[in-house]
Amino acid sequence: MLTMNRALSRLRAGTVIPAHPLALTADRAFDERRQAALTRYYLAAGAGGLAVGVHTTQFEIRQAGLLEPVLRLAADVTAEAAGERPVLVAGACGPTAQAVAEAELAASLGYDAVLLSPVVPGASESDLLARAQAVGAVLPVVGFYLQEAIGGPVLSRGFWRALADQPSTVAVKVAAFDRYRSLDVAHGVAASDRADQVALYTGNDDHIIGDLLAELPGGLRFVGGLLGQWAVWTRAAVEMFDGLRNDPALWWGRATALTDANAAVFDTAHDFAGCIAGVHEVLRRQGLLAGTWCLDPAEGLSPGQAEELTRVSAAYPWLTDDDFVAEHLDAWLR
Numbered sequence: 001m002l003t004m005n006r007a008l009s010r011l012r013a014g015t016v017i018p019a020h021p022l023a024l025t026a027d028r029a030f031d032e033r034r035q036a037a038l039t040r041y042y043l044a045a046g047a048g049g050l051a052v053g054v055h056t057t058q059f060e061i062r063q064a065g066l067l068e069p070v071l072r073l074a075a076d077v078t079a080e081a082a083g084e085r086p087v088l089v090a091g092a093c094g095p096t097a098q099a100v101a102e103a104e105l106a107a108s109l110g111y112d113a114v115l116l117s118p119v120v121p122g123a124s125e126s127d128l129l130a131r132a133q134a135v136g137a138v139l140p141v142v143g144f145y146l147q148e149a150i151g152g153p154v155l156s157r158g159f160w161r162a163l164a165d166q167p168s169t170v171a172v173k174v175a176a177f178d179r180y181r182s183l184d185v186a187h188g189v190a191a192s193d194r195a196d197q198v199a200l201y202t203g204n205d206d207h208i209i210g211d212l213l214a215e216l217p218g219g220l221r222f223v224g225g226l227l228g229q230w231a232v233w234t235r236a237a238v239e240m241f242d243g244l245r246n247d248p249a250l251w252w253g254r255a256t257a258l259t260d261a262n263a264a265v266f267d268t269a270h271d272f273a274g275c276i277a278g279v280h281e282v283l284r285r286q287g288l289l290a291g292t293w294c295l296d297p298a299e300g301l302s303p304g305q306a307e308e309l310t311r312v313s314a315a316y317p318w319l320t321d322d323d324f325v326a327e328h329l330d331a332w333l334r
Contacts, residue, residue: 014223015048019056049087093117136168160188175203190218209255235321264308
């Protein structure tokens with residue numbers, strides 16, 4: 001039986017978990033000062049967790065030797081914060097040996113769970129389940145349905161039922177960006193004997209409000225979100241999350257607007273080419289980041305993306321938290 005600490009109990013209950021970006025200098029070196037400021041921002045905004053070392057953090061941190069420093073800094077800043085401790089989720093990827101080693105690193109730094117990337121070239125569903133079991137022997141596992149457009153495999157309902165049956169599985173992030181495949185996860189988890197022990201988190205940044213208000217098969221719900229979209233305007237995201245159950249009609253009316261804003265941030269017009277740079281640009285405009293630099297020099301804003309970000313920021317002021325950031329920025333950048 002998996003022992004539930006307070007952080008994992010919070011994960012199960014549902015919360016806001018931003019996918020943490022990576023702060024770099026103009027020469028693409030790790031900017032620890034601004035990285036720490038980002039973590040302080042998310043915690044001050046009311047996020048109940050942080051996902052670090054995931055896609056928004058840039059998978060290339062592994063090749064750059066930054067996985068350990070990035071994970072460690074987020075853990076250290078979190079340990080200094082007042083209030084209830086957030087859930088710390090570390091990204092892990094690669095074949096079994098690599099994923100286990102990354103989970104062991106996260107465990108040594110005090111992380112609570114691992115978000116396990118499903119991208120393993122040539123792996124079958126059985127292979128992925130065995131890998132999840134091996135990682136789960138180190139830390140609790142958050143399963144991950146990654147959209148096919150950026151390399152995620154198509155996975156069956158039977159896979160999700162089997163993953164939910166594993167005692168180490170505590171949650172699943174559904175980022176299929178596909179309503180039918182999202183339902184496959186819900187059907188699979190609902191059929192598991194552990195359905196009441198596996199929290200569903202939306203990673204469908206194109207359908208956030210719809211997911212959070214949806215009634216799913218087996219009486220399941222998305223209890224929270226683990227989202228790249230929530231790496232920006234996080235204070236407003238927390239207010240939205242807290243208000244959804246109290247006034248669902250208001251938020252249903254805003255669902256399309258949030259999807260429109262996500263299209264600008266994630267650069268859907270160019271097949272997500274500028275998705276990380278789009279997150280960076282919002283944070284740069286607020287002063288949290290110094291620029292939009294990515295580890296890959298070829299990554300940046302796409303043509304017209306900056307203008308789209310300006311448009312959605314003006315069109316949906318309830319979506320932004322610029323005043324909140326301006327009020328506290330100096331303290332976070334200390």
